[in-house]
Amino acid sequence: MIKDAIFANISKNNEEMIRVRRHLHMHPELSHQEVETPEFIASYLEELGIEVQRNVGGRGVVGKIHGGKPGKTIAFRADFDALPIQDAKDVPYKSTVPGVMHACGHDGHTAALLGFAKAMNEVKEELEGTIVLIHQFGEELSPGGAKGMIADGCLDGVDAIYGAHLQSQMTAGYVYGREGYLQAAEDAIKITVKGSGTHGAEPHTGVDPILGASHIMVALQSIVSRNADPLKELVVSIGKFHAGDADNVIPEKAVMEGTIRVFDENLRELANRRVKELAEAVGQGFGCKVEVAVDKGYDSLWNHAEETDIVRQAVKASFGEEAFVDMDPVMPVEDFSYYLQQVPGSFFFVGAKQENVENTYPHHHEKFDFDESAMELTAKVFAATYLEAQK
Numbered sequence: 001m002i003k004d005a006i007f008a009n010i011s012k013n014n015e016e017m018i019r020v021r022r023h024l025h026m027h028p029e030l031s032h033q034e035v036e037t038p039e040f041i042a043s044y045l046e047e048l049g050i051e052v053q054r055n056v057g058g059r060g061v062v063g064k065i066h067g068g069k070p071g072k073t074i075a076f077r078a079d080f081d082a083l084p085i086q087d088a089k090d091v092p093y094k095s096t097v098p099g100v101m102h103a104c105g106h107d108g109h110t111a112a113l114l115g116f117a118k119a120m121n122e123v124k125e126e127l128e129g130t131i132v133l134i135h136q137f138g139e140e141l142s143p144g145g146a147k148g149m150i151a152d153g154c155l156d157g158v159d160a161i162y163g164a165h166l167q168s169q170m171t172a173g174y175v176y177g178r179e180g181y182l183q184a185a186e187d188a189i190k191i192t193v194k195g196s197g198t199h200g201a202e203p204h205t206g207v208d209p210i211l212g213a214s215h216i217m218v219a220l221q222s223i224v225s226r227n228a229d230p231l232k233e234l235v236v237s238i239g240k241f242h243a244g245d246a247d248n249v250i251p252e253k254a255v256m257e258g259t260i261r262v263f264d265e266n267l268r269e270l271a272n273r274r275v276k277e278l279a280e281a282v283g284q285g286f287g288c289k290v291e292v293a294v295d296k297g298y299d300s301l302w303n304h305a306e307e308t309d310i311v312r313q314a315v316k317a318s319f320g321e322e323a324f325v326d327m328d329p330v331m332p333v334e335d336f337s338y339y340l341q342q343v344p345g346s347f348f349f350v351g352a353k354q355e356n357v358e359n360t361y362p363h364h365h366e367k368f369d370f371d372e373s374a375m376e377l378t379a380k381v382f383a384a385t386y387l388e389a390q391k
Helices: 002-012 014-026 036-047 106-121 146-151 209-227 265-285 305-319 373-389
Strands: 051-056 060-066 069-079 128-136 160-167 175-177 180-183 185-194 234-243 253-262 289-296 301-303 324-326 345-351
Touching: 002 014, 002 106, 002 373, 014 036, 014 106, 014 373, 036 051, 036 060, 036 106, 036 128, 060 106, 060 146, 069 106, 069 373, 106 128, 106 160, 106 373, 128 146, 160 305, 160 373, 175 305, 185 209, 185 265, 209 234, 209 253, 209 265, 234 265, 253 265, 265 289, 301 305, 301 345, 305 324, 305 345, 305 373, 345 373
Parallel strands: 069 128, 069 160, 160 345, 175 324
Antiparallel strands: 051 060, 060 128, 175 345, 180 301, 185 253, 185 289, 234 253
């Protein structure tokens, strides 16, 4: 059976996947600054005899494996950028780059896709269709790398696309997914409240932007509680507030920054509009001038029903009925959403929680790590999904 042969190849190459992951972990590169990482990926694929295209959409790499039989063209994507975080783990594969680390598992995504590619390439004459390997740059930093790679043709001729994200807080050995909304859209808020500075002991001689900004921050919470449909998810959060430098001086301005997270596009537009309306109206009530900027980030991620069911059935048939977990949507964002706007597909999570460790750290934490066995599972899920999609 072809799947058994592929799974055996993946297991055989597991130690190599771990070595690749640890090499990437030790040599991380920031979003849109990746140079050595895409070269490493391209060279690895070329050494396997796989067709490679470099500099796709900027820094992306695309590989293609042509099966020996006619069939569908199925794409799989992995991201490879790191984050501006100092690695605080005490492990042999700790980042060697000061202030930069793989704190979200993208090194594992890349290693898993390369392991999958190697295993599939070894049996390519027995495969139906074509495998497209999309190695994407810049996912962590808007505008991301997906749009550029799409514009440069990475999805040309592709019938469906799949992607996975390792999750350090989800139990290892399980695959998590759902049809419909999986991840939210994100918009960044910046509100500048301008007043008139004065002595803190004589507030009546100026206009206090801190007071105005504080009331704006409170008023923004009414968008969720009074403007949004209570059956639809919406988050409006202020995460940064800066004003003044002295305890006895009322400053000229206060600046707030925050985020909007939402799934429904109409609700997204409403939240954007209400942020501006409320901030300006409340600020005016306190005698302040207000400038509002809403920077639209990634769109929400919508998984297609048929392709999600292909993943579900592939996982259950290969690893047992309990191996696929239907989950609730989550608020973090992902530019895989743009691939799904172009072709059908599905994005899913692979549990990678470390067992028998004192603490399991969340993504974007300075001590983030994951159970490396999740890479082998990811590669096998890709393979099972590919075979199921060809039916």
